[in-house]
Amino acid sequence: MAIKTVLRMGDPRLLEVAAPVAAFDAPELHGLLLDMRDTMAALSGAGLAAPQIGVGLQVVIFGVASNPRYPDADLVPDTVLINPVLTPLSDEMDEGWEGCLSIPGLRGLVPRYSQLRYQGFDQFGNPIDRTVSGFHARVVQHECDHLQGILYPMRIRDMSQFGFVEELFPDNPPVAE
Secondary structure (H helix, E strand, O other): OOOOOOOOOOOHHHHOOOEOOOOOOOHHHHHHHHHHHHHHHHOOOOEEEHHHHOOOEOEEEEEEOOOOOOOOOOOEEEEEEEEEEEEEOOOOEEEEEEEEOOEEEEEEEEEEEOEEEEEEEOOOOOEEEEEEEHHHHHHHHHHHHHHOOOOHHHHOOOHHHEEEHHHHOOOOOOOOO
16 A cells, blocks of 8 residues: 555654544455555564554554564564553563654663563454563553553653663664664
8 A cells, every 4th residue: 555654752643542443354444554564564663553654543563573673573473453452461570672663763761561461353353362471562562552642751760761772872772663
């Protein structure tokens, strides 16, 4: 379909709560997903939420196989997740560096639940129910935050751990975004 412009931090649409999807396996939904895939691929992203391209629906896509921006990342299966529900499986949190296509050039140290269960639906309305940990859990939480109008800097505990990649990591910048 088309590569869409990714909204950047400061655009008020990124702070809105997305609406649930009511119609599965619909041409509009399939078109949205094609646009999201094209956009994510063009930017070598690990995930993308519909609100990031100005569509206020509870739709996220994510997946990492072999990506130059994530050379050390664990495999995350290519997933369409609609109307997600996340359930932490413990209070254990891990901090990790995150970036975002809506906040280019910046990184922050973000706490996320170490293990969680996510449930929802694919584009055809088939149920999804997975228990995940590590990088997979981090990616899901990051993308689903967009559906609640939350950007990762809102979760940072220590703002001294937030800044431009070149300043934070002059000798060895992380590639995750």
